[in-house]
Amino acid sequence: MDNDVAIQVVNLTKYYGELLAVDHISFTVRRRELFGFLGPNGAGKTTTVRMLTGVIKADEGGASILGYRAGSLKAKQVAGVVPEIANAYADLSGWNNLMLMSELYGIPASEARQRGASLLQDMGLFPRKNDAVKAYSKGMKQRLILCMALVSDPEVLFLDEPTSGLDVQSARLIKDLLQGLNAKGKTIFLTTHDMDEANQLCDRVAIINKGRIVAIDAPEKLRMATSATHSVEVSFDNVVSPEVLVNIPGVNTVKKLGDKYRLYTANPGELVVSLVNYSSSHGLKVISLNILEPSLEDAFVALTEKEAKHG
Ligand SMILES: Nc1ncnc2c1ncn2[C@@H]1O[C@H](COP(=O)(O)OP(=O)(O)O)[C@@H](O)[C@H]1O
Numbered sequence: 555m556d557n558d559v560a561i562q563v564v565n566l567t568k569y570y571g572e573l574l575a576v577d578h579i580s581f582t583v584r585r586r587e588l589f590g591f592l593g594p595n596g597a598g599k600t601t602t603v604r605m606l607t608g609v610i611k612a613d614e615g616g617a618s619i620l621g622y623r624a625g626s627l628k629a630k631q632v633a634g635v636v637p638e639i640a641n642a643y644a645d646l647s648g649w650n651n652l653m654l655m656s657e658l659y660g661i662p663a664s665e666a667r668q669r670g671a672s673l674l675q676d677m678g679l680f681p682r683k684n685d686a687v688k689a690y691s692k693g694m695k696q697r698l699i700l701c702m703a704l705v706s707d708p709e710v711l712f713l714d715e716p717t718s719g720l721d722v723q724s725a726r727l728i729k730d731l732l733q734g735l736n737a738k739g740k741t742i743f744l745t746t747h748d749m750d751e752a753n754q755l756c757d758r759v760a761i762i763n764k765g766r767i768v769a770i771d772a773p774e775k776l777r778m779a780t781s782a783t784h785s786v787e788v789s790f791d792n793v794v795s796p797e798v799l800v801n802i803p804g805v806n807t808v809k810k811l812g813d814k815y816r817l818y819t820a821n822p823g824e825l826v827v828s829l830v831n832y833s834s835s836h837g838l839k840v841i842s843l844n845i846l847e848p849s850l851e852d853a854f855v856a857l858t859e860k861e862a863k864h865g
């Protein structure tokens with residue numbers, strides 16, 4: 555086994571009846587990586603996490619976690635999971651949920667109590683630890699579930715949209731904790747539909763759409779790779795029609811935004827020169843001119859649309 559590999563996925567596939575929910579995907583997550591699995595609703599993120607954590611079986615292909623077959627007892631022991639749907643018992647207190655989870659993992663009681671208390675402190679839940687989970691807010695519940703995933707001190711952590719629908723403060727706490735864990739050397743596999751979150755947190759991001767991986771790279775590189783989504787935002791002192799603008803050399807598409815135009819181009823530098831030439835030869839004045847870097851959202855849309863056209 556390659557010691558630098560945390561998660562190895564080969565040809566992983568899942569059908570629900572006729573629906574191909576995860577379509578022969580392959581990728582590698584290195585140790586100590588904070589890896590993002592980014593895609594819209596229905597892309598296949600949860601199905602993938604469930605196969606990686608042994609909740610459901612793959613129809614084809616497979617995966618290993620730290621060299622152990624996904625779904626095996628060993629693989630489960632080295633991993634912590636924050637599933638999409640809360641797995642805490644509502645009638646038990648936060649503390650008792652944590653202790654129950656520790657027992658399932660066979661953690662000695664004194665160690666469980668110590669780590670449990672420290673995790674609850676970190677997540678701002680310690681004062682509420684004896685309250686039943688049904689009295690927790692959504693954000694508190696999610697923070698507890700993160701504590702439960704961490705009580706076994708796992709090497710690899712899987713989180714399925716852990717901040718989705720949470721209040722800002724809970725989301726912040728969770729993101730800070732993930733960065734802290736990653737800094738301490740934990741491998742983190744995080745699914746999200748939130749571009750900004752992936753951008754802020756992840757070393758690398760796989761973009762998944764309709765069960766297929768359409769790109770894997772560092773967020774910054776994904777942004778730059780979608781060169782057609784560079785754009786120049788311009789406004790003139792007089793009305794110029796989009797039909798005219800689209801004929802300026804280097805312009806791919808034109809979008810009107812209030813009194814401005816956004817011109818998409820592969821080469822923003824050259825386009826700026828063309829625009830200045832155009833306006834001076836047509837007696838126009840440029841009021842504002844900005845070169846815009848593509849956002850990860852632009853990259854996401856470009857990559858998933860490209861996939862839709864091909865598939
Ligand atoms: N248990 C299931 N039975 C049938 N179809 C399912 C089931 N779970 C998910 N799907 C379908 O599989 C696809 C992928 O779903 P999912 O993995 O939950 O996506 P994501 O987590 O990215 O939103 C979707 O089209 C979804 O409707």
Ligand SMILES: [Mg+2]
Binds near residue numbers: 599600601638714715
């Ligand atoms: Mg999901």
